[in-house]
Amino acid sequence: MNVDNIDLRLLRVFHALAEHGGFAGAQAELGLTPSTLSIHLSNLEQRLGMVLCERGRGGFRLTDKGERVHLATKRLFTALEGFRAETASLRGKLVGELTIGLVDSTVTDQRSPIAAAIRRFEGRDNDVHLRLIVDRPAGLNHALLDGRLNLAVGIFPRHVAGVEYETLYTERSLLYCGAGHEFFGKPGAGIDALAISRARFVGRAYNLERDFNAIGRVLHKASVENMEAQAHLILSGSFIGFLPEHYARGFAEAGRMQAIAPERFELTSEVALATPGVGKPNMVVRTFCDDLRQVNAALAVC
Known part of the structure; x- marks a missing residue:
């Protein structure tokens, strides 16, 4: 296929459909109606001589050839x-x-x-x-x-x-609990390893290995994918978990969160x-x- 301006436009439509996994996201990105998107997609399939995706009641799915064309695009x-x-x-x-x-x-x-x-x-x-x-x-x-x-x-x-x-630089993280937690208001010296091991712990799934190495034995009771979700669980007063000091500072200053024994539980990340x-x-x-x-x-x- 010789690529010209028309083909590039059709390829951009296909690229948007593939990236968004269907018509809704592509419609928002390109400002085109579903019917126009469908026409462009059919025209591209005709020009290439192959089916790029399956669409219908079963949803939108790229074919094997569609996956390869998507990568090439x-x-x-x-x-x-x-x-x-x-x-x-x-x-x-x-x-x-x-x-x-x-x-x-x-x-x-x-x-x-x-x-x-x-x-x-x-x-x-x-x-x-x-x-x-x-x-x-x-x-x-x-x-x-x-x-x-x-x-x-x-x-x-x-x-x-x-x-x-x-x-670029290093980021410091501390172990936190929320107001209402049994550790809240206690000095670090009053929180021993046994108490830590029995506390319900929440960590980000991608950093669990790092967290466990720093905290030791713990009751891993919840996993999250981002810091905001983790902060919600810590602020509930039911969980402890590591957060970057800069992110937790506002909660700590408002009296809603507290660092637990920062001299013992400190992490640095690159x-x-x-x-x-x-x-x-x-x-x-x-x-x-x-x-x-x-x-x-x-x-x-x-």
């Missing part, structure tokens, strides 16, 4: 975006898209360089559309590998092949800049990463 659009960004940079202007991944609940972290890096980047002559995606570390890794993210900043308990990690390990990043990505590094270095000496 992502590679095509990544290459096109890189071409657009590089040619624009020759004119002295940054143009294109920049998609950044973050772990959840980092907005309270004054040590995070994200906001200042964005401010520095936006001070440049640019026509770049920014997208910020919040996800679990595993999701960020996967999105970096398949090209959905240009870069990500967060804690990555497991490093994967094909992604490069560059440590916050890293993660980028795809293959391919040369375009000028937009390189510029933002440079801005991020410079801001991070300035924050380190404050």
Whole structure:
């Protein structure tokens, strides 16, 4: 198939359908009616001579060939975006898209360089559309590998092949309980290992190994996928769990949460800049990463 502007439009429709897993999300992204989306999809299937997806009462599902075309489409659009960004940079202007991944609940972290890096980047002559995606570390890794993210900043308990990690700074976490918990208001010396082992513990699924190594034997009673869910359980007064100090500070100052024996239960984690390990990043990505590094270095000496 010779690719022309019509084919690119049809491929963008298919890409949106595949990324959103159906018509509803694609409709919101593209501003097209379901019937128009269906027509475009059928036209693309006709031009390619293959069925890309199954749709009907059973829902929306990519066929095996559809999965392969989806991967090829992502590679095509990544290459096109890189071409657009590089040619624009020759004119002295940054143009294109920049998609950044973050772990959840980092907005309270004054040590995070994200906001200042964005401010520095936006001070440049640019026509770049920014997208910020919040996800679990595993999701960020996967999105970096398949090209959905240009870069990500967060804690990555497991490093994967094909992604490069560059440590920016360390984050301190403490063990917390909520008002109403039996430990609340008690000095650390009054909480022994036996009491800790009997306390109901909540941890984020992706950090459980780290937590168990730090706390020892514990009654693992709940698992969550993000910090907000974890905070709800701790604030109930029924659970204890590790949270970043910056995230828990507001709750602690309001008297709703308390660190448990911080001299005994303290964790440090590396916050890293993660980028795809293959391919040369375009000028937009390189510029933002440079801005991020410079801001991070300035924050380190404050």
